[in-house]
Amino acid sequence: MKRHQKFEIIAFYEPELKEILAALGLLENFNEGKLSCFFCGKKLTHENFGAIFSEQGHIYMACSDSKCMGKLGG
């Protein structure tokens, strides 16, 4: 029987969004509408939130727009 290597999608669950943002110290900014998509600059809400990533020690976020998600790569 062939065993396959895994391709992992690392994810968090939508109902835990606020908890996640609180752990990263970003909840207040999110509630005040101050977080925006790194790629298109759109204001991030619960509905359009796509992903979190970091670059050179800074945390960034992307909206769920396919164009922005596509730019995230791996």
Add this chain to the structure above:
Amino acid sequence: MSILEIFQLIFEWLVQWLPPTVVTFVLFIMLYVFFPEKFEKIASHILKVLSWVSSGIGKRYVAADLQSRVNESARKLEKTTSNLLPYRLKIKWVNSKSIEGYLKDGQVIVMMRKYNNQSKNLAYATKKYVQMGLLPNARRYIEPILRTAIDDVFCKEIMKDNPDAVEIFSKEIIDPETKENPGLEQKIIMIDEINVRGYLTRILLREFQKLNIIYPKEPSQDIFEETVGTTEMLHRLVAKKPQEKVNPTYSGKYINLVIVPVAKEEVGDIMPHKKFIANRIAQGASEFYIVAAGKLNISLAKYLIHKIIKELHLELKFEDEYSGFYRGQRMSLFCALLKMRAL
């Protein structure tokens, strides 16, 4: 003795000697070990029913359902060509305690929607999986717009049992892509037509898979042109009108293939096909895809293969009879690959 017969024997023995709860437990363990995708599918159905109970169960359902759908499709597609998708999908959950570690490692962490929005999860997760997992080493040599078109058609194939996910995929992923890339729409249509004939996995991707031999060389324009040239030749063949003549050969530096359609005009006579293959062998061709549509032509194609294998020193690499579309009609189709035997 087949694997099914072995299972039957084990099952009979278990029922005879063990209590029903233990038998059920053992069967689940066996299912998990031997058929992990089926096990995951059953688990996802159970979790779906219970999703409303707690967020934790909903979350487990989201992962189990995505993994079982995608991995089951990948397994089915592998029956025609192996190693197209060598990886299996795994959803790895992070929480508020573990997220910082993953971010420090440079990982991208995506948000999965709630269980009642699973079609959206499926559309986006499938795209991400295919973009990374389809022909992982060879994909960089496929011309970029063609590669996107192949990914998109492949994603639709994986999601075809979930029309809602296909709808979301078309609106939220394909539409913005086609607006941004002129020429993509045409290529998606082309790949779609190749796919419904069953040639996407059986011929085109099987040929592109060979490009991994040049890995890790940087992709170049001439490799891209070969991938486009092969695709256009295959498309001309599937889109051709009944009496139209199409050169069924592609000869490049990296990709060389000859398609031999066994069609009605030569019914009962394999000589034209045999001559054609012999001529191509004389010109240096070494691989031949024998294709046919409809029961009569399929019988003739099989007879042709039987006859020429010894005479022309060929070996049968694979053959597949399947259901697909030929000139708008669903019918039995056939595809086989013959290769020159090593001397």
